[in-house]
Amino acid sequence: MSKNLSVQRADFDEVMVPNYNPANMIPVKGEGSRVWxxxxxxxxxxxxxxxxxxxxxxxxxMVKALTEQGNKLWHLSNVFTNEPAIRLAQKLTSATFAERVYFANSGAEANEAALKLARRWALDNYGETKNQIISFNKSFHGRTFFTVTVGGQAAYSDGFGPKPGAIEHVDYNDLAALEQLMSEKTCAVIMEPLQGEGGVITPSAEFVKGVRELCDRHNALLIFDEVQTGFGRTGHLYAYEALGVTPDILSTAKALGGGFPIGAMLTTAAIASHLKPGTHGSTYGGNPLACAVAEAVFDVVNTPETLAGVKQREQQFKEALAAINARYNIFKDIRGQGLLIGAELTDAFAGKSRDFLNAAADEGVMVLVAGPNVIRFTPSLIIPEQDIVEGLARFERAVAKLAG
Known part of the structure; x- marks a missing residue:
């Protein structure tokens, strides 16, 4: 790595809109689970x-798929279809409940499509009064104005003018509150099968089954936002598989492209039929480059070896974090599924999750936060065991500096 820096972190502040405040260092190379x-x-x-x-x-x-496709065909627009998009859709439908796929560029766009489809489905079948969308407090579904309003964190949607209407929120895991709110006006309930940004919160089995039953009772669609939980993250291709509940619509992105921007909405043929030509679209959705990469990712992720390995790594992480906690007493809870793990700080360290993130970076390990009180870990699904050991040793050094 050359130290002859053509651009520096300070340049960011001169040319970028200040809605981000990135770290002081600039990553320039990655290989496996290491970054320089x-x-x-x-x-x-x-x-x-x-x-x-x-x-x-x-x-x-992924490199092979991108290079090969990059030498064939980059972009067409949806006036035409392409082979990678069809192959990826075939793989997604063969591996899930879904019969139809809509491709987009991100999780927000996949959720936007899901919510628009739910509204159009309800309008066509039941009329204009069936338009209520119910979401959960602390949920996150994207940053478009529709999805950010549906998300359960008002701070992200306040201050931009009048919000889209007929959107309600209740507490996650509170089935009684949902039951009280739902009616024949409800067209959809959208939920994460494991809340990510909201603090890595697992739903109870009774709650998930109850949501499905309430949707069936009120002729409402159940939308699962699996942008963060999907594509192997929990040790299943999609988290719904382990819950005994099947959604009507599912959104997927993030891991779907392994780093190349792509999102998708999955649903049944009957529901999909309500998005007729012209009702929704995306210039880049189904891009051959993105779909070729995602297809390669699918072929590695959707194997018994990879999915079983996620569960093994989960145990390694949780046991090591518990050992760190036994020495420093900083976590009140270590939770999550697969390699979506949240460690909630004790009251003594409340509000300091970002301090731990920064201290970890100083020690040479990248972690995330999920709100002010939770440190989040979402590494590669195939991260080598020795990288987990080394990374957690560095994390413990950061903990020692803050809590020692």
């Missing part, structure tokens, strides 16, 4: 681009 910055410092990556880099950095299968 401009100065040549090495980091163990437990963040995975926020649950995106499911095969780590520069996985050979």
């Amino acid at each position: 910055d401009q100065e040549g410092k090495e980091y163990v990556d437990f963040a995975g681009g926020i649950a995106v880099n499911c095969l780590g950095h520069c996985h050979p299968a």
Whole structure:
């Protein structure tokens, strides 16, 4: 890595809109679960681009797919279809409940499509009064104005003018509150099968089954936002598989492309029929480059070896974090499923999750937060065992500095 820096972190502040405040260092190279910055410092990556880099950095299968497709065909627009998009859709439908796929560029776009489809389905079948969408407090569904309003964090949607209407929120895991709110006006309930940004919160089995039953009772669609939980993250291809509940619509992104931007909405043929030509679209959705890469990612992720390995790594992480906690007493809870793990800080360290993130980076390990009180780990699904050991040793050094 050259130290002859053509651009520096300070340049960001001169040319970028200030809605981000990135770290002081600039990563320039990644391989597997290791990353190097401009100065040549090495980091163990437990963040995975926020649950995106499911095969780590520069996985050979992804590089091969991108290179081969890059020499064939880059973009067409949806006036035409293409072979990678059809093949990827075939793989997604053969592996899930879904019969139809709509491709987009991100999780927000996949959720936007899901919510628009739910509204159109309800309008066509039941008329204009069936338009209520119910979501859950602390949920996160994207940053478009529709999805950010549906998300359960008002701070993200306040201050931009009048919000889209007929959107309600109740507490996650509170089935009684949902039952009280739902009626024949409800067209859809959208939920994460494991809340990510809201603090890595697992739903009870009774809650998930109850939501499905309430949707059936009121002729409402159940939308699962699996942008963060999907594509192997929990040790299943999609988290719904372990819950005994099947959604009507599912959104997927993040890990779907392993780092290449792509999102998808999955649903049944009957529901999909309500998005007729012209009702919704995306210039880049189904892009041959993105779909070729995602297909390669699918072929690695959707194997018994990879999915079983996620569960093994989960145990390794949780046991090591528990050992750190036994020494420093900083966590009140270590939770999550697969490699979406949240460690909630004790009251003594309340509000300091970002301090731990920064201290970890100083020690050479990348972690995430999920709100002010939870440290989040979303590494590669195939992160080597020795990288977990090394990364957690570095994390413990950061903990020792803050809590020792």
